[in-house]
Amino acid sequence: MRLAERAKNISPSPTLSIDAQAKKMTAGGIKVINFGAGEPDFDTPENIKQAAVQAIAKGMTKYTPVAGIEPLRQAICNKLAEDNGLQYEPSQIVVSSGAKHSLYNAFQVLCQEGDEVILPAPYWVTYLEQIKMTGAKPVIVPTRVEDCFKLTPAQLQSAITANTRLFVLNSPGNPTGVVYTKAELEALGEILEKNNIAIISDEIYEKLIYDANRHVSIASLSPGLKDLTVVINGVSKSYSMTGWRIGYAAAPQPVAKAMADLQSHSTSNPTSIAQAASLEAITGTQESVQKMVAEFAKRRDYMVDRLTAIHGVRCNRPGGAFYVFPDVKALLGKSYAGEAINNATDLARVLLAVEHVAIVPGVAFGDDNCFRLSYATSMDNIREGLDLIEKVLKALQ
Incomplete structure (x- = not known):
């Protein structure tokens, strides 16, 4: 059966793909710190x-x-x-x-x-x-x-x-x-x-x-x-x-x-x-929105402070949403345990395979010098995940 040209030209969502891969690993009994989510981790009010x-x-x-x-x-x-x-x-x-x-x-x-x-x-x-x-x-x-x-x-x-x-x-x-x-x-x-x-x-x-x-x-x-x-x-x-x-x-x-x-x-x-x-x-009441924003702000600040303290990472403090988009251009061209890290896509592959941390490489958004982390996850996950990201970035040679 022939596909229309418009169907052939559609690329699957990399963000949903990363999230699905992380969830598949989790279902297989592997603990994954997933920074790929594009949805709040709070329940509907x-x-x-x-x-x-x-x-x-x-x-x-x-x-x-x-x-x-x-x-x-x-x-x-x-x-x-x-x-x-x-x-x-x-x-x-x-x-x-x-x-x-x-x-x-x-x-x-x-x-x-x-x-x-x-x-x-x-x-x-x-x-x-x-x-x-x-x-x-x-x-x-x-x-x-x-x-x-x-x-x-x-x-x-x-x-x-x-x-x-x-x-x-x-x-x-x-x-x-x-x-x-x-x-x-x-x-x-x-x-x-x-x-x-x-x-x-x-x-x-x-x-x-x-x-x-x-x-x-x-x-x-x-x-x-x-x-x-x-x-x-x-x-x-x-x-x-x-x-x-x-x-x-x-x-x-x-x-x-x-x-x-x-x-x-x-x-x-x-x-x-x-x-x-x-x-x-x-x-209705907007109280739940206010509480969610206050919690996101705390997570954002912690995440930005941790990332900017890593040599070679540039990370703006976002004014809204629930993502950070750190730039790691200064660290590219190096390797981790023999694996070449030429772009954020390489970094995402290593982090998921070796440390079981899911990030979304910036190629999905038009800039593969960066990667996206969502802070729509618990502070415990953020701390543990950033520990592992820092470990990998500091070990690049």
Whole structure:
């Protein structure tokens, strides 16, 4: 049976692959310290789970409107107004089966063959694959650890051509935890608005933010930027609801309608019960989010302090999300127990095979001088895992 070319060009998610390999080893009786997880290690809050139980008891087990139930879409509008200073109508909201699904819908209705999409690197692995699925060309712009992995206005301007259709923004970001300031977004936004370039702004880590950092949505900076932007968000990360699969997009009316129409012929509505739980997540108490952020901040600080104390490691202190992205370029070209370490992929292979520590090499995100560690795991795991990583890095010759 012949596969379509688009199917042949899809690369599997390296992050999920690493996680699956680590879990397979664990199932075989091997203790693995897994830093690959892209989900909080906290349980879904009880009030959210109970909302789902009540929805089942009430018989909320049928189809819903494709774009989501009206109360949830209205709650999302209220949230966007209160948290982000953005005014939307429920008809401009499309609820989907996770933020990844929301992104897929947005890329599919905005991009086509011949378009170019500017994608700053390091990037979340799925952006690249979803751009490729549309037939558009990803234009990858590398950022530097010295710039905290932030795209500069000069880099953005240089990447724009007559074919540029879209710019992908992720703040707070995965894998770097980067948070753009309002001034930085204004500088990028001025260029994007002047060139009439559409924006996908992935804000899924919005509530997981630390220190004096503040999340700003680029869509809130001007009416013109709002008209160019599809805002992507969801409940997965902030409320520890990754398995519930609810994401959403806020977009100009024609774009929202196109996304809903596309969804009507793929998945139909997102799960009815998960929608009820998400309504409670957004409108209910936010105490669990605050507790989770406080714990993540402690883990982040410990992890960054440990990594930066290792000779040859450069590690920015992330402003959001739950990842660090240390740069080990200075240590590459060496070896460990006869194994060549020429890039982070080699380092990941050695760490998993020899010390049973799972990290995600930066090649998955467009920079194989770095690797990603998630601090969405216990402090005990973090301590033990960093001990083993330090052991390997200090033994490189």
